[in-house]
Amino acid sequence: xxxxxxxxxxxxxxxxxxxxxxxxxxxxxxxxxxxxxxxxxxxxxxxxxxxxxxxxxxxxxxxxxxxxxxxxxxxxxxxxxxxxxxxxxxxxxx
Numbered sequence: 001x002x003x004x005x006x007x008x009x010x011x012x013x014x015x016x017x018x019x020x021x022x023x024x025x026x027x028x029x030x031x032x033x034x035x036x037x038x039x040x041x042x043x044x045x046x047x048x049x050x051x052x053x054x055x056x057x058x059x060x061x062x063x064x065x066x067x068x069x070x071x072x073x074x075x076x077x078x079x080x081x082x083x084x085x086x087x088x089x090x091x092x093x094x
Contacts, residue, residue, distance in 0.1 A: 008064075009083045012064055012067055012068065012071075012083065012086075013071075013083055015068060016067075016068055016071035016072070016075070016086075019033050019068065019071070019072055019075070020075045023075070030072055030073075030075065030076040033072050034069060034072055034073075037065050037068055037069045037072065038069070040065050041062050041065045041066065041069070044058060044061050044062050044065065045058055045062055059094060062094075063090060063094075066090045066093075066094060067086050067087065067090050070086050070089050070090055071086055074086075
């Protein structure tokens with residue numbers, strides 16, 4: 001069993017929880033978080049990298065950003081979602 005994947009799942013969920021807390025404490029809005037994540041995603045996907053970096057590699061790097069975007073959207077709607085729900089949604093829409 002690869003322990004990195006469960007560890008990353010936990011990290012993604014922890015960051016999503018921190019984003020919710022920032023909104024609850026009125027330090028950021030869902031829209032501000034969304035804009036920051038979208039800009040980060042755009043940077044990752046357009047960043048000129050060596051020819052050795054494949055498109056699938058860039059999409060893999062963008063995965064956690066897209067997952068956090070999805071988690072932010074769910075939190076804004078008040079929905080409770082699991083990691084599996086988030087990953088499934090990202091997989092369908094990427």
